[in-house]
Amino acid sequence: MRILVTGKTGQVGYELERSLQGLGEIIAVDRSQMDLSNLDQVRDVIRTVKPNLIINPAAYTAVDKAESEPELAMLVNGIAPGVMAEEARKIGAAMIHYSTDYVFDGTKRDSQGAFEPYTEDDVPNPINVYGKTKLAGEQAIIASGCAHLILRTSWVYSTYGKNFLLTMLRLGNERDELKVVDDQWGSPTWSGWIADTTAQLIKEQLITSSNHDDAASRLSAIAGVYNLVNSGYTTWCRFARQIFIEAATDGHLKKNAPTVLSIGTSDYPVPAPRPANSQLNTAKLEALLSAPVNSWERSLHECLKRDNV
Template sequence: MKILINGRQGQVSHELQRQLGAVGELIVLGRDQLDLAQPDQIRRQVQTLRPDLIINAAAHTAVDLAESEPQSAFAINAVAPGILAKEALALDIPLIHYSTDYVFDGKKDAPYNEDDAPNPLGVYGQSKLAGERAVCDVQGKHLILRTSWVYSTHGRNFLLTMQRLLQEKPELRVVADQIGAPTWAGTIAKSTLALIEHWQTNKTVKWGTYHLTAQGETSWFGFAEAIGEALRQQGKPCANLLPISSSEYPTPAARPLNSRLDCTRLQREWGVSQPDWQAALRECLAE
């Protein structure tokens, strides 16, 4: 099987490259080879390579920057997925596309399920929602996988930022009123592998939109505490952590206070489940 992965340097792509080699030939294209802001280039590459599966692991993920450059965010996050979906349909192959908890406004008191109405607060979430709808409108074989709070030991993310700041500063203030599930990119890649294997061994599968995050929940402050505890266990210095509210840490883009996603549908329909976020963090740090 020939698998086309868009995005070379991102956290999820990095882990996909580690996990998927056993199930097929991986063709991994970075921005220099496939710029998602260039529709003709997307069409040309897919038509030339003729893969058996497309995984779109590339996106405009700079949440705050998206507020000042919406045209770029929509080109990459909204227009490009729709083009990929059309090209996948033409080849009669599936598309796996990753989305985000930021399609919701965070006002629900319970975890969001796939039937809840999206209502993004900022440009990033709006562009990702538009991408979801563009993929769905094509009506081809697709999996839209919404995840949250992605981190890894590669790239730019909360884990690496906290590891650095906790060792540099005597005191650190971290938002404590946003709740979600920190999700290791390795968990996403392993779950993607399980989904591909399920698709290959089952004649009928239920394509569509699913939630894929680690189990459990915490705040950014709780996540920072877990990272700090791991540093202490290694005998490294660690700052004193202070919880603050979102209003005390204003950002250009508003964040949902509730980013919890209910992942039971993915378990029910595809037999794929994820580990607890704390267990996944320990595995990530051990690697």
């Protein structure tokens, strides 16, 4: 099986190159080789590589900057994935694409008034530009008729790139006190786990012993949207406290852990509004997988244990 992976310099793309080893011929490309804002180049690369499977973790992920660059964010997140999916359909390839909890407005509550996790059947209603562009990308892939998996993830971190974990470790080594938002709920999700779980899905669902190249017809049977997040829910503030508990014992912190004070979303103004409830229900994904979904605490522990920062 030939697998084309976009965005190999990103948190998920970088891990995918490692996790997919042994599953086929991996052609991982970066922005210089396949720029998603250049639709002709996107088509050319796919026509040249002729993959059986396209995995697309590349995205415009600067959530706040997207508010002032909506056209570029829409081209990369909303239009390019649709072009990839059309090309995939024409050559009989399948596509795995990543999307986000930010397609929702974060207001879902149960009958008691508590936040309730979103399922794949809930109707999206994004409240920022990034969320709108990612939803457009989902819709374009579905409309293309290509065999696809759309994996919605959230609060992605790793020991690589730009993310909350690395920001906390840096600030925790500089300061004695931090103020962190405590009223947005979601699931921190390690990019290493996302990549391993994607590889597991491919192994268990797409590769048949008789024909490794027929990913599209195998994928058609399970095609659709899936929530792919570590299990359990927390806030950014509680996530930060857990980071410092882990970091204090494994050498990532060079001084005493800082005190993490709880603040509200309104105390930390940013250009793009965030959903208060980013919780995603993973039951649909779990029905596909042979192994249980890692808790967010376990993934954080495994991430910091595996990699030096």
